[in-house]
Amino acid sequence: MAKHSIGLDYGTNSVRGLLVDVASGEEVGTAVWNYAHGSAGVILSDDPNLARQHPADYVKGAQVVIRKVLANAKRTVRGFGPGDVIGIGVDTTGSTPMPVDAAGRPLALAKEFATEPAAMAWLWKDHTGVAEAAEITELAAKMRPQYLAKCGGTYSSEWFFSKILHCLRTSPAVFNAANSWVEIADWIPAMLTGTESPSRLTVGVCAAGHKAMYNDAWGGYPDAKFLSRLDPRLGQLRSRLPDKAHTVDQPVGGLTADWARWTGLAAGVPVAVGAFDAHLGAVGAGITPGTLVKIIGTSTCDMMIAPAKQRLADVPGLCGIVPGSILPGYFGLEAGQSAVGDIFNWFVNFIQPGGAKAGSHEKLSADAARLRPGASGLLALDWNNGNRTVLVDQRLTGLLIGQTLYTTPAEIYRALIEATAFGALTIINRFEEYGVPVRQIVNCGGIAERNPLVMQIYADVTGRTMRISRSAQTCALGAAIAGAVVAGKAAGGHASFAAAQKAMTGQKPRIFAPNAKAHAVYGELYSLYLQLHDAFGTSQWHGSLYGVMKQLLQIRGRARA
């Protein structure tokens, strides 16, 4: 019988299970379960920076979606049996750490902390640790500059230690009750294999390297002396973090008997080391050296790999450069745009242009597609949610220039798309300037699949062909690929990621080639974009307007206080 693997993709609002034929990559079954807690799976509060998840949803989610995909496959795949599932992979959001006790049990599952947000998982987009992030950045800049060099020069409020330090400062009861903190990307594979105790935990290099300043070059996680300077209790935590982080070709263990019973799978099925969704998404999109995988959603992740033996400079502005974070044997490089789909959604959902005709994405795209490059006279910056790469500055805002008395919603919509394309080009150029050539671009995500205007503009702006991943679920597919690799060739899986990707990934037939005439016009517009980018985004620019956006945010902060 054909062998299959399962990818579990833990998102912000739901978990997806995907059952894949490891020989063909055929996706024979998929199931989604929406988290039960909070608002669409996210626990919120009066503090707009707070976003948590309840770990009970991780447990139930795996049970539900695995049972569902198996039941579906039994109905639709002739002769399928759960015993044909040979491996499991897991991807999650991140950095999403949570406090656990000495057994590795999430504190939120204990009665005393059942309704305490600090005891839950601190979702990637939780920004409560802004002050702590600044503190960590400042200390590292003085004491351990090498820590910052690998994460773009700034330690983010979204990341592991910012969140833990904020908990220590603001919810000491939770901090003191915790034995350790675990990324859910590590905790979920551990839960499936009964290895969740901090003393036995296997952590992935993806989360550790991109979000927790882990690097083998300096002995793993940041040293205790550094952490102690932030707070002695954080220094003590260091000894309970693992010494070594692992790549996704490693299994963390085999499925426990309990989980076998709960799901119908065979006990002992190997579960791969977990990683973040974007990283396994890049795998599922067929990432190779020279391939840029753009995962386009509300924001983007722009993923590349470079051979680990290559001498790679620190690339300023990249979110991270981590050996093995995407594929073993390669540097994983992560760049991104803070908002792409979110900017289009803002225009459609908040501005709601077009009056009673109600400008939908479809209508605006159709109208915008009839416009010629440059014909609106508009130019925008794609900074409504700050700029992740290359400026690494959340305190930037949007800009639209060129409006007349006749500017239309479709013209603005197109200018916003173009702005995100200019942002994408800036990332491509940054990769190439630092020795990482971009020879192929593979896009994935709903916008790439459903909006040909966006893809054509991206092609025209960048002067490069836009390709689209065959799978609509590249993250879950990447996790399933990891499952097929840890299963191993002998069990019917794959000996390597290269072999697994070759068998299991692909591209859609429709490609978007650049139009030379449009590209020439966009070349002119891009040079103007860069002028605005540097004027408002960098303090080095002579006659700088660098302060304008920041002062507006300061004034706004006071006005809203």
Next chain:
Amino acid sequence: MAKHSIGLDYGTNSVRGLLVDVASGEEVGTAVWNYAHGSAGVILSDDPNLARQHPADYVKGAQVVIRKVLANAKRTVRGFGPGDVIGIGVDTTGSTPMPVDAAGRPLALAKEFATEPAAMAWLWKDHTGVAEAAEITELAAKMRPQYLAKCGGTYSSEWFFSKILHCLRTSPAVFNAANSWVEIADWIPAMLTGTESPSRLTVGVCAAGHKAMYNDAWGGYPDAKFLSRLDPRLGQLRSRLPDKAHTVDQPVGGLTADWARWTGLAAGVPVAVGAFDAHLGAVGAGITPGTLVKIIGTSTCDMMIAPAKQRLADVPGLCGIVPGSILPGYFGLEAGQSAVGDIFNWFVNFIQPGGAKAGSHEKLSADAARLRPGASGLLALDWNNGNRTVLVDQRLTGLLIGQTLYTTPAEIYRALIEATAFGALTIINRFEEYGVPVRQIVNCGGIAERNPLVMQIYADVTGRTMRISRSAQTCALGAAIAGAVVAGKAAGGHASFAAAQKAMTGQKPRIFAPNAKAHAVYGELYSLYLQLHDAFGTSQWHGSLYGVMKQLLQIRGRARA
């Protein structure tokens, strides 16, 4: 019986007649007639720069509205008779010149030119003469720099000689058939008094001084040598223009017997020298030295006067500094913003924000009124239609900065209002920097009357009290005041504009005082506005972005070609 005067206000789409009690300023009757020709009174063509009017509408318009206001007054004012009308004043748009024959008859009324747009009145907003305007500016800069010093440094495509020269170049048959060219501000009073022959014509200093480089300091209109350098035939036209221009306290003559018969008025009623709507509007709003009259409509005119005996510097960026153009004995100073109401209308009518809830001005204003200054983090430039004062640059465009993923239509609407307020403050500052103190601000126009949010923001931004003219028809009222002055005291009118304004103008009781706290926030925002203003609007600014808007317009021009 109470004495009355009539103001005729020729606008872009219609003509208004206003019958006013000269002792009290009470507006006892008003009538509006929409022009019959073209689209809402404007003849258009494929050329988006072309805008003409048919002079037949001027003739019929006067007949209709005068008869209507008299009929109304007979019904509503006890004992009223047409013999109680002692004077007439006229204001019009401008520069709106038209070609006439030797009898002063508009060429458009001749059969051979009945459908020829070049033979009609070239409406103020006709921009077909862009190339000729540049040519005139260039020649004057070299040959007669003094001509430019009084009109802000640039001769506009909207003005008298640009239009005539364009006609000469593109419609020579019309140019050759014309004996002369007359502003409708001069032609309409001449038509009422039978003095329209070029050899007898009385021209006003308002149109001549602001639009045709007329100045007594250099002998009136530009000299024949200068005009001949543009084209010898233009030089020949010079001899058929009057030697002397007059102020609005002078009558051009008495109503003809024909017009008395057509209207029911007494023959011989004096008709004042004509002027532009904004100038007589300033009179109707009670302009005095130290009073800035803001006529706020789709754009604004910002009018001041300064004693003619004052030594007044040339104020850079002002549309004009013309002795007697508003009131005899004073410099008339005209500044303005290229778009104010038009920007709000653009947002409401073109962007149509708010989806099915259809953001109206009322709804957006109500929502925007609940926002605190600075709380949106937004800042805009009010340049969607270029910048008249102080930059005198039509090739500028709008800018909005500070958008996030949560920015709302009401926030943008408020930012657009604030932008126009910052533009207004820039004009106030420019007046004061050049020795024309602003001690009082009187607003008129529909926005001033109907939108208290706009007035409060203007007060808060400028730190000055906003007052509103009592009359909703200040232009027509100003014309009626001119009628009352040329009637003279002996006939029951007034001996001077000062006396007439005292009796006939006033302010509404509601004033808008600045809020100190809001003013402080706006002070910060204004300093950021100025940074953007100088960066994008001036080439002197170091690290200039001056080219960005201009290059966008160039790219747009090529893309649309």
